[in-house]
Amino acid sequence: MHSYRPAPLLEALGVCSEDEQLYRALLARPESTATSLALSVDWPANRVGRHLRSLLSLGLASRTPGRPARYVPAVPDAAVELLALRKQAAIVEARLGAAALTAEFRQPDAFTVIRGAEAIAQRFYQAQQCAQDEVLVLDRLPYAVFAARGVTYRTIYDMASLSEPGDLVAARASGCCRMLRDVPLKLVIVDRRTALLPTGPDVVVELGPSSLLDALLRLFDLLWRQASPLTPSVSEGPLTPDDQQLLSLAAAGLTDQAIARRLGVAQRTVERRMQRILKALDATTRFQAGLRAGQQGLLV
Numbered sequence: 001m002h003s004y005r006p007a008p009l010l011e012a013l014g015v016c017s018e019d020e021q022l023y024r025a026l027l028a029r030p031e032s033t034a035t036s037l038a039l040s041v042d043w044p045a046n047r048v049g050r051h052l053r054s055l056l057s058l059g060l061a062s063r064t065p066g067r068p069a070r071y072v073p074a075v076p077d078a079a080v081e082l083l084a085l086r087k088q089a090a091i092v093e094a095r096l097g098a099a100a101l102t103a104e105f106r107q108p109d110a111f112t113v114i115r116g117a118e119a120i121a122q123r124f125y126q127a128q129q130c131a132q133d134e135v136l137v138l139d140r141l142p143y144a145v146f147a148a149r150g151v152t153y154r155t156i157y158d159m160a161s162l163s164e165p166g167d168l169v170a171a172r173a174s175g176c177c178r179m180l181r182d183v184p185l186k187l188v189i190v191d192r193r194t195a196l197l198p199t200g201p202d203v204v205v206e207l208g209p210s211s212l213l214d215a216l217l218r219l220f221d222l223l224w225r226q227a228s229p230l231t232p233s234v235s236e237g238p239l240t241p242d243d244q245q246l247l248s249l250a251a252a253g254l255t256d257q258a259i260a261r262r263l264g265v266a267q268r269t270v271e272r273r274m275q276r277i278l279k280a281l282d283a284t285t286r287f288q289a290g291l292r293a294g295q296q297g298l299l300v
Contacts, residue, residue: 013083022051023060026073033068065248078287089184092219099212100199112206120204124196131190136220138187156227158183178227192217228292243277247293250286
């Protein structure tokens, strides 16, 4: 007799059925070890390890400090919201690819294809020098930003492009900037009227006023709200190692009572320290604080 297996619910968001099966098992048994999960789903250890890594990368689970490693499922509604955001970004990127193909095939007035590294660098420079009000930048990999005088810059950097201390210094010098994990594409939008979109090696599509440009502006505004400032407001100083450990436990889904028990302190102490952490990270919820701390490499 076959055991009952619920129908998959997250395939539309890019979660395979086996990942979802393990996520459901983790929801039923929070703080499980890989060994206990293997027993629960009757899988070999290497299979469980492979799908645990997938859950971690999808944001559906987190790993608590200590040995043996224990895994805590993400709260379903928050996790699904992040998966939906990534899916939306992927859909926009697919539409951009289709628009690029259309631009190459028909060359409508609203699109121009620019080829060659020298021509692309010159066009990026010209567009920014002609800016009058605002330049919006999505930066997956580092490239030059030429700040024009009197123009507001808003830049979202990918975490991967800020791995060195010097990268952070250069990023902060480029104007108002934020940081986000997995920025989906590179993009420059000038005065909300012209967009420069790299679509391949040494190929850039320039977009004029169009529904596609409107979609790019909506995507930028959405990502800006999700991103974390590179210089968060920290009125009481940086997080201490104890703060980082507490926040890691909270981000893993533990309650204040469980955190207090694990740290050997009173629950009121945990609550008081959590309020200080929220203020330090300029966050309004624990989920937002965990997200920002993770993006800034503050979680242990």
